[in-house]
Amino acid sequence: MSACTTCGACCACFRVDFAVYEMEDMGGSVPSGLAVEVNGSTMRMRGTDHVPIRCAALTGKVGERATCGIYEWRPSPCREFEEGSDACGRARQRHGLPPLALHGG
Template sequence: MSACQTCGACCAAYRVQFSVYELDDAGGTVPASMTEPVNGATCRMRGTGEVPIRCVALTGMVGVSVGCTVYSQRPAPCRELTEGSYACDKARARHGLAALGDDLPL
């Protein structure tokens, strides 16, 4: 099991903004119903534009057991954030979780 499935910190730490061209109603895959507009070219996942941050697609409890209801349709910022990266470890620290960067297998 991936550490991501017990973490979810990134989904409750970062604003997830991306191009409107990723939306399903524009030919992409991200469900438009789960987003809100930022400007004419950019949108974001609902729940990531206010504090406390929690993406609308996140299920479960951060640091215990989580899931993403749109995992196969998630936007580019979510696909690009990798387990154990600096951004991952920073999000984990915001939620009082230990860093993964040094613990990942080579």
């Protein structure tokens, strides 16, 4: 299991906006109760526009045993987020975690 499926720092750091067609009731896979409408074409994961940020789909403790409750059904911004990227490092730093050593580090 990668750090990406146990860390959760990004799920408690960034706003997650995505197209309305990714919602389950619009033919996509994101469960309807976990997002709110921003406008007619954009949805936002619940909890990602509050302070402190924490996506409603995140369970567990960030950096220890955090899990996405809808990992298989998560929206495109989550699917496109890269483990070990600069944004990943910033999210981990905000939670007091070291950057990931991805290549033999």
